[in-house]
Amino acid sequence: MEKAVNTNTEVKKATATLRYAMISPRKVRIVIDLIRNKPVQEALNILKFIPKRGARFVEKLLKSAIANAENNHNMNVDKLYIAEIYANGGPMLKRIRPRAQGRAFLIRKRTSHITVVLKERE
Structure with missing residues (x-):
């Protein structure tokens, strides 16, 4: 008979998300x-x-994630590292650029959703 080993060790993680940032992903x-x-x-x-x-967007978001880790999850700031960070596309604002002979081209002003996940190193 095999013994069941409990591997349910919860890894603490702190996240911060910036949504609708007016910059292309x-x-x-x-x-x-x-x-x-x-x-x-x-x-x-x-x-x-x-x-x-x-870099300004990401820096501000990272500081927010550090504050979340410290205040909400009681994590040690000196052991934190960036486990995940990604930028996904948000909704596009569509604008018109007038062109020659009455034509109009579409300008897509892209937005981003940026997410940071911090974990503690063992």
């Missing part, structure tokens, strides 16, 4: 690929020196 992904799986302090230092507009 493609542009944000350039920034988030640089900080994935990094410790949060290192990620904040990296974001501080990236000259991209998306």
Whole structure:
């Protein structure tokens, strides 16, 4: 007879989500690929020196996720790392660009939903 081993160890995780950010997901992904799986302090230092507009969105979101981890989940800030981070497309605002001979082209102003998931390293 085999013994049943309880592997129900709940891993604490803290999340933060920014929805409807007025920036293209493609542009944000350039920034988030640089900080994935990094410790949060290192990620904040990296974001501080990236000259991209998306870095400001991600930096503010990461600080929010750190505050959530510390205040809501009682996690140790020094052990936190970015377990998941992704940017999905949100709704598009459609605008018209007048063109020659009475034509009109569509401009798609893209939005993003950015999500950060933090976990503690063992």
